[in-house]
Amino acid sequence: xxxxxxxxxxxxxxxxxxxxxxxxxxxxxxxxxxxxxxxxxxxxxxxxxxxxxxxxxxxxxxxxxxxxxxxxxxxxxxxxxxxxxxxxxxxxxxxxxxxxxxxxxxxxxxxxxxxxxxxxxxxxxxxxxxxxxxxxxxxxxxxxxxxxxxxxxxxxxxxxxxxxxxxxxxxxxxxxxxxxxxxxxxxxxxxxxxxxxxxxxxxxxxxxxxxxxxxxxxxxxxxxxxxxxxxxxxxxxxxxxxxxxxxxxxxxxxxxxxxxxxxxxxxxxxxxxxxxxxxxxxxxxxxxxx
Amino acid sequence: xxxxxxxxxxxxxxxxxxxxxxxxxxxxxxxxxxxxxxxxxxxxxxxxxxxxxxxxxxxxxxxxxxxxxxxxxxxxxxxxxxxxxxxxxxxxxxxxxxxxxxxxxxxxxxxxxxxxxxxxxxxxxxxxxxxxxxxxxxxxxxxxxxxxxxxxxxxxxxxxxxxxxxxxxxxxxxxxxxxxxxxxxxxxxxxxxxxxxxxxxxxxxxxxxxxxxxxxxxxxxxxxxxxxxxxxxxxxxxxxxxxxxxxxxxxxxxxxxx
Numbered sequence: 001x002x003x004x005x006x007x008x009x010x011x012x013x014x015x016x017x018x019x020x021x022x023x024x025x026x027x028x029x030x031x032x033x034x035x036x037x038x039x040x041x042x043x044x045x046x047x048x049x050x051x052x053x054x055x056x057x058x059x060x061x062x063x064x065x066x067x068x069x070x071x072x073x074x075x076x077x078x079x080x081x082x083x084x085x086x087x088x089x090x091x092x093x094x095x096x097x098x099x100x101x102x103x104x105x106x107x108x109x110x111x112x113x114x115x116x117x118x119x120x121x122x123x124x125x126x127x128x129x130x131x132x133x134x135x136x137x138x139x140x141x142x143x144x145x146x147x148x149x150x151x152x153x154x155x156x157x158x159x160x161x162x163x164x165x166x167x168x169x170x171x172x173x174x175x176x177x178x179x180x181x182x183x184x185x186x187x188x189x190x191x192x193x194x195x196x197x198x199x200x201x202x203x204x205x206x207x208x209x210x211x212x213x214x215x216x217x218x219x220x221x222x223x224x225x226x227x228x229x230x231x232x233x234x235x236x237x238x239x240x241x242x243x244x245x246x247x248x249x250x251x252x253x254x255x256x257x258x259x260x261x262x263x264x265x266x267x268x269x270x271x272x273x274x275x276x277x278x279x280x281x282x283x284x285x286x287x288x289x290x
Numbered sequence: 291x292x293x294x295x296x297x298x299x300x301x302x303x304x305x306x307x308x309x310x311x312x313x314x315x316x317x318x319x320x321x322x323x324x325x326x327x328x329x330x331x332x333x334x335x336x337x338x339x340x341x342x343x344x345x346x347x348x349x350x351x352x353x354x355x356x357x358x359x360x361x362x363x364x365x366x367x368x369x370x371x372x373x374x375x376x377x378x379x380x381x382x383x384x385x386x387x388x389x390x391x392x393x394x395x396x397x398x399x400x401x402x403x404x405x406x407x408x409x410x411x412x413x414x415x416x417x418x419x420x421x422x423x424x425x426x427x428x429x430x431x432x433x434x435x436x437x438x439x440x441x442x443x444x445x446x447x448x449x450x451x452x453x454x455x456x457x458x459x460x461x462x463x464x465x466x467x468x469x470x471x472x473x474x475x476x477x478x479x480x481x482x483x484x485x486x487x488x489x490x491x492x493x494x495x496x497x498x499x500x501x502x503x504x505x506x507x508x509x510x511x512x513x514x515x516x517x518x519x520x521x522x523x524x525x526x527x528x529x530x531x532x533x534x535x536x537x538x539x540x541x542x543x544x545x546x547x548x
Contacts, residue, residue: 185381188357192375193437195395203394207385284385284421 072254077261080254089243094262097232097239101224101266103160108167108220113213116172120179120209121201133172141165142230154235159228166227170219178212179205211285214278221270225263306333307368308445308477309354314365316346316353316501323349324363325501331445334475338482338492342530346501347481351375351447354479373445374438378453380430382422382437389418392437401440408436411473412466428459432466439470446478452487464490485526489519497529505529 054074060066061073068076084090115133118125141162152158182205190200232241240259247255309331316324323346331337341347352358354367355375382391393405409415412432422430431451438446451467452460468491471478482488488495489509497505505526512522527534 185377185379186383189377189381189383190395191357192355192373193395193441199395203386204383207383210385282385284387284423 069253072257076254077257081258081261084243084255084258090258090262093238093240093243094266097228097241098266100156100159100163100232100239101228104163104227105167105221105224107160107164108224109171109217111164112168112171112216112220113175115168116175116179116213119172120176121205126180130176133169133176136165137169137173141227145230145234149235159231159236162231163224163227166223167220170223171213171216174216174219175209175213178209181212182208211278211282214274214281218271218274218278221274222267225267225270229263307331308333308335308370309479310366310368311354312366314350314353314363314367316349316358316361316363323501324353327365327501327503329496329503331477331479333477336471336478336480336491336493338480338488338495339498340482340485340488340495340526340530341498342483345498347483347498348449349501350498351449351479351481354445355447370444372441372443373447374441374443376431376434376438376446376448376451378450380422380427380434382430382433384422386422387418388414388420388422388425388433391422391433392440394437396440404440405436408440409433411439411470412436426459428455428463431455431463435466435470439474442474443476446476448478448480450481450483452484453482460487467491485523485530488526489522495526497526499529 057066057071058074061068061071061076066073072080081090115129119129119133120126144165145158145162148158148161152161186204186208187200190204195203228239229241232239233245236242236245240262244256244259247253247259307330309329311327311329314324314327314329325346327350329350339347339350349358349361353361353363354369355373356367356369357375382388383394386394389402389405389409392408393401396405398404406415406418409418412435414429414432414436417425417429417433422433425433434451452463455463464487471491478492480488480491489512492509495505495507495509496503497507507522507526509522512518524534
């Protein structure tokens with residue numbers, strides 16, 4: 001049905017056109033057709049939820065509806081953060097935590113990629129490695145910590161190893177999956193072009209597996225911070241987790257809050273960094289959300 | 291692994307023949323797909339392979355290109371080593387720019403220059419730096435043609451290369467392929483289910499049915515008049531199992547066998 005036609009019919013209201021009016025609808029009367037699927041999302045739309053929570057939290061604290069012993073007001077948390085910063089405790093602890101996360105991330109990514117390549121590109125490597133990694137996946141890192149303490153002590157190596165394991169698993173799983181999931185059509189193409197094995201790996205397999213690796217990296221950086229939360233609350237003398245544990249002992253809920261916010265900010269910003277990297281490296285990919 | 295012998299040595303081939311197939315049988319698990327194919331294709335010949343869905347036309351092409359590793363069968367295939375395949379989907383690597391797709395796996399020092407020339411030949415000059423997703427279906431298929439050209443194949447195998455294109459783009463691609471074939475004179479084997487396309491492009495048309503070559507026709511004698519053209523078309527259609535009453539003024543209508 002033609003909408004423009006309906007508009008004309010609306011403008012000259014003659015009795016003759018009346019019967020047709022049921023069939024024609026003017027644009028402002030009702031939408032011509034309901035669009036399926038979502039509209040274009042706003043670039044920073046995702047901040048709405050967090051902002052709303054902070055708003056409710058502020059109003060609750062100001063009106064006394066939220067007990068400050070249970071959850072301090074946002075401005076108290078900001079004030080505490082400023083104090084901690086002036087004392088130098090905040091940045092020192094962040095630096096220690098970040099260094100642990102960076103080391104764990106480095107080893108987790110390096111080993112994850114090496115093992116994924118060994119197991120993804122060779123059959124023997126797959127037989128040797130993949131089963132073991134799948135078994136490890138089923139064991140929570142938390143449950144391994146007592147054993148790691150026995151093996152590696154309570155020092156830095158143990159902490160870095162726990163973080164690295166948390167990174168290793170998603171990197172390995174996603175990269176291996178992508179390496180094994182190369183499109184058979186691309187394999188046929190490579191064969192018909194007479195590519196040798198090295199060219200096939202370099203031009204077809206590795207670039208094809210890159211999106212999988214980057215997805216693994218997104219999980220991996222989050223995993224690094226999560227691993228950190230666990231080890232720093234167990235036996236540490238520094239770091240954000242230690243700061244939180246100490247504050248718990250003295251019931252300083254504002255410091256706990258600052259620690260949690262720091263974790264959240266670090267986690268989200270490192271995820272954003274990987275997504276930025278993704279958009280640069282995978283510019284060949286047409287995605288819905290540009 | 292295919293159990294049929296696959297010969298590549300040039301000196302064992304009859305002079306003037308590019309492809310020579312003897313008693314080729316291929317089957318996948320249950321159903322026989324190729325049932326004793328004998329086929330010779332000469333230098334510079336443009337052969338169209340017509341057949342209904344499931345007649346084995348793609349299987350024959352893939353056997354010549356040695357793409358089906360899992361296939362079982364017997365017989366001999368002699369085919370040149372430097373053959374190129376055009377698939378129905380252009381099959382460009384999405385992570386490589388157009389020019390890099392064209393010269394993929396090419397070791398020659400002048401590969402880039404040759405790639406540019408090939409792109410110019412398919413009227414894609416200036417698009418060297420584009421990503422495949424930025425191209426239309428017809429443009430992608432032209433890049434795929436350039437990827438073949440740059441390798442100067444003795445044999446070009448095309449598996450329904452225009453099957454996914456719209457009618458107008460297909461007409462332009464037909465003209466382009468005709469021009470390229472006239473310039474480079476490769477031996478071409480074009481798999482299609484479009485009778486008009488086969489008549490328009492090929493020198494010789496094979497009709498495959500149930501894994502056997504049912505007809506082997508030279509096109510030239512039918513090109514003289516439009517009545518002759520129509521006669522060939524109806525004959526091919528009836529070979530393909532499509533019965534049509536002869537109609538006046540039906541020349542422009544595209545006829546599909548499947």
